[in-house]
Amino acid sequence: MGYHEIRFEPDDRYNAFLTTCTRASHGDGRLAGVAVAVKDNISTQGIETTCASKILKGYVPPYDAHAVGLLKQAGAAIVGKTNMDEFGMGTTTENSAFGPTLNPSDTGRVPGGSSGGSAAAIAAGMVPLALGTDTGGSIRCPAAFCGIVGLKPTYGRVSRYGLIAYANSLEQIGPMGKTVSDVSSLMQVIAGYDRRDSTSRERPYAHTPSKEIKGLRIGIPEEYFGPGVDPGVTRVVRAAIGRLEELGATTKSCAIPSMDYALAAYYVTCTCEASSNLARFDGVRYGPAAETKKSWHDAYQDVRRAGFGLEVRRRIMLGTFALSSGYYGKYYAKAQVARENVKKDFAKIFSGVDVIAGPTMPTIAFRLGEKSDPLPMYLSDILTVPANLAGIPAISVPCGRSEGMPVGLQIMGRPFEDERVIDVAYAYEQAVN
Amino acid sequence: MVSENEVKHIGELADIGIDGEELVAFTHQFNVILEYFDILDRVSGEPAVASDLINVMRDDIVEPSLPRDAVLRNAGGQEDGFIKAPRVM
Numbered sequence: 183m184g185y186h187e188i189r190f191e192p193d194d195r196y197n198a199f200l201t202t203c204t205r206a207s208h209g210d211g212r213l214a215g216v217a218v219a220v221k222d223n224i225s226t227q228g229i230e231t232t233c234a235s236k237i238l239k240g241y242v243p244p245y246d247a248h249a250v251g252l253l254k255q256a257g258a259a260i261v262g263k264t265n266m267d268e269f270g271m272g273t274t275t276e277n278s279a280f281g282p283t284l285n286p287s288d289t290g291r292v293p294g295g296s297s298g299g300s301a302a303a304i305a306a307g308m309v310p311l312a313l314g315t316d317t318g319g320s321i322r323c324p325a326a327f328c329g330i331v332g333l334k335p336t337y338g339r340v341s342r343y344g345l346i347a348y349a350n351s352l353e354q355i356g357p358m359g360k361t362v363s364d365v366s367s368l369m370q371v372i373a374g375y376d377r378r379d380s381t382s383r384e385r386p387y388a389h390t391p392s393k394e395i396k397g398l399r400i401g402i403p404e405e406y407f408g409p410g411v412d413p414g415v416t417r418v419v420r421a422a423i424g425r426l427e428e429l430g431a432t433t434k435s436c437a438i439p440s441m442d443y444a445l446a447a448y449y450v451t452c453t454c455e456a457s458s459n460l461a462r463f464d465g466v467r468y469g470p471a472a473e474t475k476k477s478w479h480d481a482y483q484d485v486r487r488a489g490f491g492l493e494v495r496r497r498i499m500l501g502t503f504a505l506s507s508g509y510y511g512k513y514y515a516k517a518q519v520a521r522e523n524v525k526k527d528f529a530k531i532f533s534g535v536d537v538i539a540g541p542t543m544p545t546i547a548f549r550l551g552e553k554s555d556p557l558p559m560y561l562s563d564i565l566t567v568p569a570n571l572a573g574i575p576a577i578s579v580p581c582g583r584s585e586g587m588p589v590g591l592q593i594m595g596r597p598f599e600d601e602r603v604i605d606v607a608y609a610y611e612q613a614v615n
Numbered sequence: 616m617v618s619e620n621e622v623k624h625i626g627e628l629a630d631i632g633i634d635g636e637e638l639v640a641f642t643h644q645f646n647v648i649l650e651y652f653d654i655l656d657r658v659s660g661e662p663a664v665a666s667d668l669i670n671v672m673r674d675d676i677v678e679p680s681l682p683r684d685a686v687l688r689n690a691g692g693q694e695d696g697f698i699k700a701p702r703v704m
Contacts, residue, residue, distance in 0.1 A: 244685035380671040443654045450652060457629060464630070466700045471691020474701045479630060481701035487632030495631050496644065499622070502629040503645070504652075516655040518662040557647050 184210045190217060190261040196284040196293070198303040201230050202262035211257030213371060218253055219303045219312040222263040223270055224355060225344035226250050229260070233346050234278040235268045237489030241468045247344025248379065249313060249355050249372040256371045261309060264299030268491045269460065270317050270348045272296050273562050274548060275324070277493045282550060285328060287587055291547040294327030296320040300358050301328040310360060311368050315345060317353040318448055319542075319566025322578035325358060326542035326590025329580045331365045331607065332358040336598050337573035338383035341376030347459040349452035350381075352570040362579060362608040366391050369600065389601040391608035396430030398606065399535040405441040406540030406565055414584030419541045422581035422591045422610060426539070429609055436531045436538070438568065440523040447520035448567040449560055450504050450513045456494075457501030463489065496556060524571045532596045537606055541565060542578040542590035565592065575600040579607040581614075617645055 187207050194202070200222050208215055220226055223233040225243035227250075232238040246254070253260065267277035275283040275298025283298040285291040286306040293302040297314030301324030304312055314321040316334035325332030333356045340355045347353070357368035366389060373387035402423065407416050427433060438444075465472030465485035472481040490498070504513035531538060544565060553559040569576035574597050578590035591610065595603040622642045626633040633641060683696060692699030 241689050244681050244688065377673065443658060446652045446654050447658075449648070450655065461630075465691055467698060468689040469691070472701050474692055474699050476701055478701040478703050479627075482630040483632035486630055490631070495633075496641065498629050499625050499631055499641065500645070500648065503617070503621075503625045506625065506628065513652060513655065515662055516658045519660050520655060520658045522663055523658065555647075556644055557651060560648075560651075 186215060188215055188217065188259050188261070190259070192308040194308065196286055196289070196302045196306055197281050198264055198283050198299040198306065198308065199262045200232060200234060200265050200280055200299070203229065203260065206259035206261045208259035209254065209257045211255060212367070213253065214257035216258050216311060217261040217309045218258040219262050219264045219300055219309045220250060220260055221266055221297050221300050221312070221314050223266060223315060223346045223348070224250060224313055225346065226260060226263065229263060231263060231346070233269045234266045234280055235489065235491065235494065236279045237463045237469045237485070239470065243344070245344065247355070248341035248376045250344065252371050258371070264297070264303055264312060266299055267296035268494050269346070269456070270296040270315060270320055270353070271456070271493050271497055273319070273323055273559055274553065275299060276550065277491055279491055285547050287329060288547070291549055291587065292327065294324030294543070294547060297332070297358065298324045301325055301330055301332065304328070304330045304358055304360055311364055312358045313355055313372070314358045315353055315355050316570065317349050317452060318563050318570050321356045321358060322542045322566050322576060322590065322592060323563070325578040327547035327588065329588030330358060330360055331362050331577065331579050332356065333365050333369060333577045333600065333604070334569060334575065335369065335373065335600050336385070336575045338381050339373050339385050339387065339598070339600060341379040341382045343376055343378040349455040350459065351455060352452060362391055362604060362611050366604050385598050387600060389604060392605050393609040393612045395426065395606055395609045398431040398537065400426060400431050400433045401436040401531050401535035401538040402433050403436050403438050403538060403540055405438050410561070410564065411541060411544040412546070412584070415541050415543070415545060415589050418582040418584050418589040419591055423539055425613055426606065426610060429613055434535055436535065438524070438527045438531070440520060440527045441564070441568065443520050444524050444568050444571060445560065445564050447517040447524070448563070448571055450517035451521065453497045453501035454505050454514050455501065457498045457505065460494070460498055465489070493556070521571045524568055528568070528572045528574060536595070537603060538594040540592055542592040546584050546587035546589065569594050573597060575603050577603045577607045579611055581610065617642065617649065
């Protein structure tokens with residue numbers, strides 16, 4: 183394999199990167215020499231990986247995530263690690279320990295999150311492609327807010343080996359890019375079976391996007407156009423769906439009754455999983471060192487108070503509470519029933535339609551600092567979390583602007599029909615460009 | 616409603632380290648969020664046993680792993696090739 187190098191010295195005025203590799207090596211292959219940015223919760227051998235947390239400052243992984251290994255095999259140049267909400271916990275990238283990323287469309291606004299650095303780097307033209315991760319919308323939200331394309335693959339389609347876990351039953355690594363074709367070509371590289379992830383499935387992706395959607399049946403859930411959704415966003419997304427109809431698709435209204443409690447089920451599940459996954463950060467194996475002369479409780483508390491940001495500590499505590507004796511049945515067990523109901527609602531709808539379409543986010547990008555209380559921030563994930571609860575593929579594709587800011591059209595599909603959501607997004611993109 | 620004492624207890628279980636001022640804010644936020652979570656009371660039934668999923672195990676045989684040096688490199692303290700941890704007794 184040939185060895186080459188590219189120089190990468192971007193003007194990072196949006197704070198999209200936490201680490202940049204000024205000289206990035208690469209081999210030959212279908213992505214030979216293409217600059218790819220990687221979200222900072224995905225392990226990169228020899229390149230600092232912090233999850234935008236002080237508790238992992240200085241951590242240099244001794245191995246590559248499976249997806250990163252595949253990128254290197256395909257010849258991609260890993261040019262840096264992108265900013266994010268700490269451990270993926272947030273919707274704005276403001277929860278980074280290393281300062282927020284700014285939205286290239288309006289620097290007074292957030293880029294969305296948690297993969298905000300990856301989205302901003304693409305929107306600003308610093309890289310053509312990036313990896314993000316999506317636990318409850320963390321690829322699709324910043325894609326919508328920054329005006330780029332982002333795919334959350336079907337759960338199991340991309341290996342999570344080397345992804346630093348936050349809520350492992352929900353999250354997937356996924357491709358982000360300027361165009362649907364870019365996202366599709368990155369998906370070709372990263373999808374496929376990996377024995378090191380026991381939830382990985384033998385479903386490689388070898389698709390070339392097709393814009394033929396004549397006869398496609400699209401479900402329009404009424405909940406995605408309810409009172410919580412900004413009228414400007416509704417108008418733009420309805421017009422985009424009208425465009426799909428002009429291309430030969432038919433629409434049918436549908437309902438997802440479990441949307442009433444899907445968001446609560448999501449937040450109970452992700453905080454419970456976080457409380458377990460983040461127990462490992464105690465200053466012993468990585469990160470700032472624990473004081474070994476102190477008792478372990480005191481030493482761990484010191485490290486974790488100093489190392490974790492407020493939102494991370496809040497979610498660990500909420501999860502610990504929801505799993506604690508006497509509360510498990512009220513919260514965690516109910517959330518799992520609710521999750522089954524979400525899956526059943528989708529299965530029912532998908533027996534009569536091929537894809538579901540709606541807005542990705544209920545609003546345009548927030549102003550910096552606009553969402554300072556936790557609950558209003560959580561509520562903005564309402565349209566993206568259902569796909570994670572059900573494990574289905576979902577893409578966000580730019581579909582116009584409201585108040586001058588980008589709006590995303592979200593297309594959700596049946597499990598392992600990532601190809602179909604790509605095609606619908608591609609058909610739309612080709613029709614308007 | 617959860618009390619400040621309960622939140623303090625949870626903080627200790629999670630080794631998260633909370634001080635007095637934070638405790639007031641955390642308790643308030645906890646109650647706002649838990650009140651929202653009450654919507655799950657509308658959900659009836661018990662979690663179903665997953666029937667379409669199987670456990671994936673590999674054979675229990677020794678396989679190559681990372682070199683010890685590489686693993687120790689990120690540890691805060693080490694001694695004689697082991698990671699040094701706070702005392703537990």
